Amino acid sequence: MPCADITETLEIRIGPDDRVIDYSLHKKTCGGEIGNESLIAGWLRKRTISETLATSAEDLIASRPEMPPLREFLVVKHFLAVQAGLAVMLGQDSGGVDDYCVVDSIEHDIEGTRLVAVIKADAMTNRIEACRGCCSSAKQGPAGAPAE
Numbered sequence: 001m002p003c004a005d006i007t008e009t010l011e012i013r014i015g016p017d018d019r020v021i022d023y024s025l026h027k028k029t030c031g032g033e034i035g036n037e038s039l040i041a042g043w044l045r046k047r048t049i050s051e052t053l054a055t056s057a058e059d060l061i062a063s064r065p066e067m068p069p070l071r072e073f074l075v076v077k078h079f080l081a082v083q084a085g086l087a088v089m090l091g092q093d094s095g096g097v098d099d100y101c102v103v104d105s106i107e108h109d110i111e112g113t114r115l116v117a118v119i120k121a122d123a124m125t126n127r128i129e130a131c132r133g134c135c136s137s138a139k140q141g142p143a144g145a146p147a148e
Contacts, residue, residue, distance in 0.1 A: 008119040010101065012085045015112045020044040025081050025119070039078045049086050081119045089115050
């Protein structure tokens with residue numbers, strides 16, 4: 001039985017060239033993966049922070065091969081979480097306790113920058129719009145999420 005805490009932990013490492021080196025998104029309480037903890041890492045590594053922030057979820061989905069609705073939902077979920085974390089790192093969002101992405105820590109050294117943040121998954125439903133029908137064509141679970 002899944003736990004009641006649906007918050008997620010986002011970790012992003014950015015290199016000196018302003019590209020994502022690595023990221024992970026997992027459940028805060030148990031560390032369980034959300035699809036795959038680095039589901040879009042390959043896509044991210046090819047883009048700068050500004051390119052990632054300028055990309056819409058629809059453009060991301062259009063650039064990828066057809067996916068089953070649940071996978072598409074998870075790709076968008078990861079993408080929006082990473083965008084939120086990057087926006088906080090750049091000061092475009094505050095990352096405060098009332099925000100979707102709440103900063104836990106930001107560290108910087110010669111190898112780059114590391115962000116650790118909490119993603120309020122219940123707020124995700126306000127950010128995800130149906131992309132090619134992924135959320136509207138799948139059987140809906142609570143709060144509009146695809147039923148598993």
